[in-house]
Amino acid sequence: MGAHRPKWICFRCASAFVKYATRCPKCDRSLTLVTPERARQKGVALPLYVHPSKAATKRIRTGFAGLDRLLSYEGGAIPGDSILLASVPGGGKTTLLFAACANIARRRRALYLTIEQDVPALQSLARKLGMASARKVIAEAPRTLAAVEANVRSAHAALGVIDSVNHLAKHEGTTVAAVVGHLHALAHETGTALVLTSHVNASGLVRHGPEVAHATDAVALLLGNPRASRRRTLVLDKSRSADTTITVEMEVTAEGFRDVSAASAIPKQLGIGAALAVFRDPSSGNLATCEVQALVSSTTSTPRKMTAQGISPERVRVLADLLSRSLDGVTIGDSVVRTYGPVPEDVGALDAALIAALYSSASGKPLPAGVAFAGEVGLDGALRAHDLGGDAAQLGVTLVGKPGKPLLDALPPVRTQGGARPGTTHGGSHR
Secondary structure (H helix, E strand, O other): OOOEOOOEEEOOOOOEEOOOOOEOOOOOOEOOEEOHHHHHHOOOOOOOOEOOOHHHOOOEOOOOHHHHHHHOOOOOEOOOOEEEEEEOOOOOHHHHHHHHHHHHOOOOOEEEEEOOOOHHHHHHHHHHHOOHHHHHOEEEOOOOHHHHHHHHHHHOOOEEEEEOHHHHHHHHOOOHHHHHHHHHHHHHHHOOEEEEEEEEOOOOOEOOOHHHHHOOOEEEEEEOOOOOOOEEEEEEEEEOOOOOOOEEEEEEEOOEEEEOOHHHHOOOOOOOOEEEEEEEOOOOOOEEEEEEEEEEOOOOOOOOOEEEEOOOHHHHHHHHHHHHHHOOOOOOOOEEEEEEOOOOOOHHHHHHHHHHHHHHHHHOOOOOOOEEEOOOEOOOOEEOOOOOOOHHHHHOOEEOOOOOOEHHHHOOOOOOOOOOOOOOOOOOOOO
16 A cells, blocks of 8 residues: 555644544544644644555445444444454354354455354354355354464455454463454454454453453444343444444344334324424433423413423423414413423423424424424524434434524424414414
């Protein structure tokens, strides 16, 4: 691979790269890459040439969207990385990784080295799961570290799996940490992404201590009791190239692993006075949904009664006043509000959904199917910015409203019995 002139310099570790990354691939610090001119101003010594960094290499897609999200920010394994995947015995490591190799083998070279089993056992697994592309996977059953290294060097594969480092260390008569350290260096030297399998201890942590985890680029855990459930959860214990707050739900079926889409839990159609809120769970980084229901009375009392569960009544009162002000001739009277599902720590994320639920209840008509709401609403009626980006599309819903624009202008046209939008006359505006 030829050398290139550096375009970005990390002012923390003085490493040079040809492509920009939000996190330095060398020292793992955020927002430290600057232009050579800026680095020179900071007093950083500049190299004349640099080899392309990992940020410039093409990611290796495994065919599992959730697993790809765990492997890197961009999605997919990074060439030259070493990843340790650990679970309880029978947790499904072999099934998941061999299927990933079969998916990769459709386009690129994939290597599977089994130390625990033999090649016929892998072929039997492939037939059981119906993996047509499994025959393209380079499968071997070495028993020594030297044989493993020879297979990795000769295969020139994009991704290789060593299953498992515990049995390999037993054959070698050495420690697991020594084997993992050797394979980590081999991955960086050959440019092959290596996935190493291991086991977890009684506490659910990687066996053989932190020295094993420190010797790899990433450590992932496949959690779940194979005797009690078909559900599995993938989490990152450590990573230099991905967000460690992400969790991925998967399910074991007769055809192997499959991603569990959050869209399967989304109702297709909500009733009158109900709206779906989408927000990001800060503990896991995943999207979560909460259904907000509102019941608005046809008469008003002074003072109005606001009953709320999951949201403060005062917040409901403010948003009801905002809705009444925005819809000419409509006054939101006594209201009852309830939430179903997880409530975010910042309940402001439910503002847009609460206004939509009040709007639907006042009109007596349900909102259209497939719409959802996200974000806080200011006193000017404008939707505030949220951190969902385009991720809501994975739920199979359409977000209503644009940050900085009035939410009421974006609400779907829910018609009343007379055919007019609530608070309007025929041909009039609700503003």
